[in-house]
Amino acid sequence: MKLLEDKILTDGIILPGNVLKVDSFLSQQIDAPLMEKLAEEWYRLFENEKITKIVTIEASGIGIACIAALKFGVPVVYAKKMRGANPSSDYYSSKIVSYTHGTSYNVVIPKMHISDSDNVLIIDDFLANGSALRALIKICENAGAKVCGVGIAIEKTYQGGADKIRNMGYRIESLAKIKKMDDIGGIEFC
Amino acid sequence: MKLLEDKILTDGIILPGNVLKVDSFLSQQIDAPLMEKLAEEWYRLFENEKITKIVTIEASGIGIACIAALKFGVPVVYAKKMRGANPSSDYYSSKIVSYTHGTSYNVVIPKMHISDSDNVLIIDDFLANGSALRALIKICENAGAKVCGVGIAIEKTYQGGADKIRNMGYRIESLAKIKKMDDIGGIEFC
Secondary structure, three states, rough: OHHHHHHHHHHHHEEEEOOEEEEOOOOOOOHHHHHHHHHHHHHHHHHOOOOOOEEEEEOOOOOOOOHHHHOOOOOEEEEEEOOOOOOOOOOOEEEEEEOOOOOOOOOOOOHOOHHHHHHHHEEEEEEEOHHHHHHHHHHHHOEEEEEEEEEEEEEHHHOOOHHHHHHHHEEEEEEEEEEEEEEEOEEEOO | OOOHHHHHHHHEEEEEOOEEEEOOOOEEEEOHHHHHHHHHHHHHHHHHOOOEEEEEEOOOOHHHHHHHHHHHHEEEEEEEEOOOOOOOEEEEEEEEOOOOOOEEEEEEEHHOOOOOOOOEEEEEEEEEEOOOHHHHHHHHHOOOOEEEEEEEEEHHHHOOOOHHHHHHHOOOOEEEEEEEEEEOOOEEEO
């Protein structure tokens, strides 16, 4: 999606450690009108899937997921990060291991908010190694919900997470796909 | 706002300790179409204020703030909770003390995302004792931004936080105001 690629080129900042900072429009500050354009594109791509619920993960996924949910006319449920305690039986949960930070934590969704009658569209801002997305898919599958698709704003294709999940049979639609990125050469899209 | 009051009466759950659980439509699960109705009402109330930015706090405020931001055609910036470390000079910060949990933490907004040219509308899901709202107001004031108003979904008037802040001169528009609540008598609105 050219609009998003252009925004990344003008406002994204590449930090050491291969980090793309898009804090000014997608993360801590959210450009709501731009997010609406992304939402319209996901709606065009998934409108025939009879989506009943959008699933995302806190915190940076929530805004974009809610704007997408408006287009589909459905609710959003977001997975919470739960550090320390083990989740009770009231929750579907899945563990995320962060090799970068050397930590692990559970993400949880209350059982009352997702069921086998749901057709889920997962929405998130970033997809790199895919650990958060795999956790969300696992929660949906444990609930018996059907994952009809995944909408991602920015995919870093060179980290390989997305293609592994595509190979499992899931449809992932990323609106900007970064093939290569460094602080000298800049950003190259697929 | 009758629509919201009705939703609270049908789907809200009163838990011990005077907790109102609205998890099925306002917190972990977000009824996006309902939130759009709330956003339209805030737009009606604040449309003459030349709002340039919506400010909220993670995580449960983000969804409703983004939907409101769409109506105003402006970005959202949310305050992050920062536990442990002290914020660097790149952030405006304010401390929140939770007497319930016996903890305190800083909430922060990067200085680059708010400035003295902003007319801010603060949006949040709940207002009870007002500690989170006071922290957001303090951050805006430190940035030199003008707080033009506050939009709240559910205010618990009997906890007194809102009126103290109104007495400081801020305009708070709460769409459901709970005067009294207990697990026997149910919920009474103002």
